[in-house]
Amino acid sequence: MPLILDQHKLEHTRVNLKDINKAHLSRPKNDDGSPLYPEYMPFYDPLEKVEDLGAFEHFDPGHRADPSFPNLLKGATKSFDLSPHVGTEIHGVQVSKLDSKGLDELALLTAQRGAIVFRDQDFGDLGFERQKEVVRHFGPLHIHGWAPHPAAGSVEHMIIYDHKDDLRVRRSWAGRSPIQWHTDQSPEPQTPGTTFICMLESPSTAGGDTLISSSVQAYYSLSPRFRKRLEGLTAVHSNNDGAAAELKNGKDAVMRREVLSTEHPVVIVHPVTKQKALYVNPVYTKYIVGFDKEESDYLLNFLYNHIATRQDFSCRVRYEAGTVLVWDQRVTNHSQTLDYPVGDRRHAFRLTPLANKPIPAKVEEDDGECARDTQRVQMNLC
Numbered sequence: 001m002p003l004i005l006d007q008h009k010l011e012h013t014r015v016n017l018k019d020i021n022k023a024h025l026s027r028p029k030n031d032d033g034s035p036l037y038p039e040y041m042p043f044y045d046p047l048e049k050v051e052d053l054g055a056f057e058h059f060d061p062g063h064r065a066d067p068s069f070p071n072l073l074k075g076a077t078k079s080f081d082l083s084p085h086v087g088t089e090i091h092g093v094q095v096s097k098l099d100s101k102g103l104d105e106l107a108l109l110t111a112q113r114g115a116i117v118f119r120d121q122d123f124g125d126l127g128f129e130r131q132k133e134v135v136r137h138f139g140p141l142h143i144h145g146w147a148p149h150p151a152a153g154s155v156e157h158m159i160i161y162d163h164k165d166d167l168r169v170r171r172s173w174a175g176r177s178p179i180q181w182h183t184d185q186s187p188e189p190q191t192p193g194t195t196f197i198c199m200l201e202s203p204s205t206a207g208g209d210t211l212i213s214s215s216v217q218a219y220y221s222l223s224p225r226f227r228k229r230l231e232g233l234t235a236v237h238s239n240n241d242g243a244a245a246e247l248k249n250g251k252d253a254v255m256r257r258e259v260l261s262t263e264h265p266v267v268i269v270h271p272v273t274k275q276k277a278l279y280v281n282p283v284y285t286k287y288i289v290g291f292d293k294e295e296s297d298y299l300l301n302f303l304y305n306h307i308a309t310r311q312d313f314s315c316r317v318r319y320e321a322g323t324v325l326v327w328d329q330r331v332t333n334h335s336q337t338l339d340y341p342v343g344d345r346r347h348a349f350r351l352t353p354l355a356n357k358p359i360p361a362k363v364e365e366d367d368g369e370c371a372r373d374t375q376r377v378q379m380n381l382c
């Protein structure tokens with residue numbers, strides 16, 4: 001039977017959709033165009049210096065967690081996975097109300113699922129000190145080498161701000177792809193773990209999402225023989241490119257800390273779940289130790305391409321004002337999207353607890369992994 005379209009009805013539907021968009025999909029904004037959270041405006045002080053944190057003992061709170069998550073999920077009204085390998089969204093839970101046991105369980109669930117999304121949170125209204133108190137549960141807070149913090153204090157709050165009144169970040173991406181897969185601050189000697197982003201104001205309709213990829217699945221989707229080749233390798237991570245980009249701001253450049261350069265295993269083990277994960281990223285990883293340049297470039301480019309193109313182990317997190325994203329940097333890579341119109345306001349803060357020194361995966365010539373991988377056995381790939 002032919003499909004006959006009623007032009008009048010079609011037009012009518014379009015009008016309705018537009019109205020629906022206006023009523024339900026636009027994000028909260030102040031009528032006068034001012035930011036919803038002026039106390040979180042970015043502040044740049046070119047003279048500011050901070051000390052490195054130095055080595056510290058890390059005991060991951062996930063070790064203490066009840067694996068049935070009774071304290072984390074007791075108020076949950078709904079939860080669903082964003083994709084099979086990474087990302088879970090939980091409704092009905094206020095992160096600010098979780099007790100110590102609830103936060104322990106959040107550490108474990110985040111390690112297992114890579115990323116957890118909470119909606120309609122009051123986290124942005126708690127104030128700097130209470131926000132830090134919650135996130136310090138997961139480790140001492142990182143201070144960024146040059147990214148802005150709020151003028152009113154709290155150097156640990158990293159402000160993410162993009163708007164026509166401050167295009168500093170947007171300009172730094174001009175002329176190159178904004179899609180840059182990475183784990184935050186991987187050049188730190190003790191790298192970030194369970195990290196928080198709190199969205200304060202999103203672009204007016206859609207956009208500004210975060211892409212997240214499972215680096216556990218990035219590792220396990222490789223053939224067992226290739227995985228073995230990667231175990232035992234180490235790579236140097238440095239933030240020298242980011243520092244050089246910041247220094248282009250001239251007298252306004254902020255450089256609170258020295259540039260970092262650290263050697264980490266290419267395959268790491270999560271301290272709690274014991275899952276192995278690929279730990280290289282195109283933003284910070286410079287070269288494989290002991291390989292000639294061409295060999296290192298060849299291998300790293302393969303791995304970067306593997307991370308970037310395997311949509312089968314990634315998810316996309318859309319934000320609204322009040323969304324809190326909690327993710328474990330040891331088992332994921334992520335990227336910004338920067339896909340909304342230039343000049344629109346996107347405003348968030350990140351609190352980044354540092355965790356363990358990356359744990360190397362052991363080299364085991366034949367640990368039976370392939371024989372335990374039922375899909376590979378079924379396909380005669382062992």
Ligand SMILES: [Fe+2]
Nearest residue numbers: 182183184334
């Ligand atoms: Fe990041």
